[in-house]
Amino acid sequence: MSHDPEALRDLLGPDAMLCRRAITGEHGVSLPPFTDHHVHLHLIDETQLATGGIAGVVDLGGDPVALARRENHRIPRVAYAGAFLTAPGGYPVGRPWAPPQITREILDPSTHPGVPGGAATAVDEQASCGASVIKASLNETAGPVLDGATLGAIVTVARERGLPVVAHAEGDGMPQLALDAGVDVLAHTPFTEFVGRAFTAHAVKAGQIWISTLAIHRDDPQAAEFARVNLAGFAAAGGRVLYGTDLGNGDQPVGVNPDEVAALDGAGVRGAALIAALTDPWPTADAPSGVSTFVPGPPPTRLDEVAEWLRGATVVPSEELVHDDH
Structure with missing residues (x-):
């Protein structure tokens, strides 16, 4: 291929390599495997993810027992939170898509193990089922939310267990409560307010991570604009952004979502930063093993081409790829 490997890496990040598939002879570009950092496996057909370019997922709300029992030695690699930890009667309790097995109502901020309905009890249950992260629900628009003391207890116990806490923060003041x-x-x-520069600076300084999920607002222009502006400010301030789609929420493609990729690009997460958001292995330290992302055809040469080019991404065994740019 005649393309400049160094220019390609400048555009797509240090791991981008020109290559061909040994079996088919197709030329293209290899990248580290992509992860969708926000999915709900009980609402989708996961068998289509790899064909669509996704090698790893993070399930952010499911039945912890079912997730613990699944075989997880194949692609997609699955990390998970287990159940939503929420206030009594809080989101998503009672939602048609949320069976009782995926929620735990926290009745007591106790950090002592074994207290019925206690914060530590719920965190420990998810941890014992193999959770890599703990999910807290703070949706003020849909019912009661965890108070500061209870949320703080969840964070304290999770931190003692070595687990990060991720929050669904929706409604007036909820991002601030989480921070x-x-x-x-x-x-x-x-996506329910402009968070402003002071909040954004505090979040970046604290090392907070944001999962994108911009495309779920396609039918709500105000929420879409809140999210776009907030993410643009966060990314520009040096915040760590992860690609995530909330797959299972509405009609979305199972695989790389072109609308999510385009929305990230439109918020200033472009080129190498966009690839970094897709390939970040969070919450694990290492990417899914033995596979790569492969995008066939001519590589992009300009930033404006990258988002559309990613439509062709698929997951292939790394051993199939012969690098052309050594």
């Missing part, structure tokens, strides 16, 4: 409690990750870019 004040030390929540590590927001499951959605804030």
Whole structure:
């Protein structure tokens, strides 16, 4: 191929390599495997993910027992939170898509193990089922929310167990509540208000991570604009952004979502930063093993081409790829 490997890496990040598939002879580009950092496996057909370019997923709300029992030695690699930890009667309790097995109502902020309905009891249950992260629900628009003391207890216990806490923060003041409690990750870019520069600077300084989920607002222009502006400010300030779609929420493609990729690009997460959001292995330290992302055809040469080019991404065994740019 005649393309400049160094220019390609400048555009797509240090791991981008020109290559061909040994079996088919197709030329293209290899990248580290992509992860969708916000999915709900009980609502989708996961068998289509790899064909669509996704090698790893993070389930942010499911039945912890079912997730613990699944075979997880194949692609997609699955990390998970287990159940939503929520206030009594809080989101998503009672939602048609949320069976009782995926929620735990926290009745007591106790950090002592074994207290019925206690914060530590719920965190320990998810941890014992193999959770890599703990999910807290703070949806003020849909019912009661965890108070600061209870949320703080969840964060404290999770931290003692070595687990980050991710929060669904929706509604007036909910991103601030999450930040004040030390929540590590927001499951959605804030979309019910402009969070402002002071909040954004505090979040970046605290090392908070935001999962994008921009495309779920396609039918709500105001929420879409809140999310776009908030994410643009967060990314520009040096915040760590993860690609995530909330797959299972509405009609979305199972695989790389072109609308999510385009929305990230439109919020200033472009080129190498966009690839970094897709390939970040969070919450694990290492990427899914033995596979790569392969995008066939001519590589992009300009930033404006990257988002559309990613439509062709698929997951292939790394051993199939012969690098052309050594």
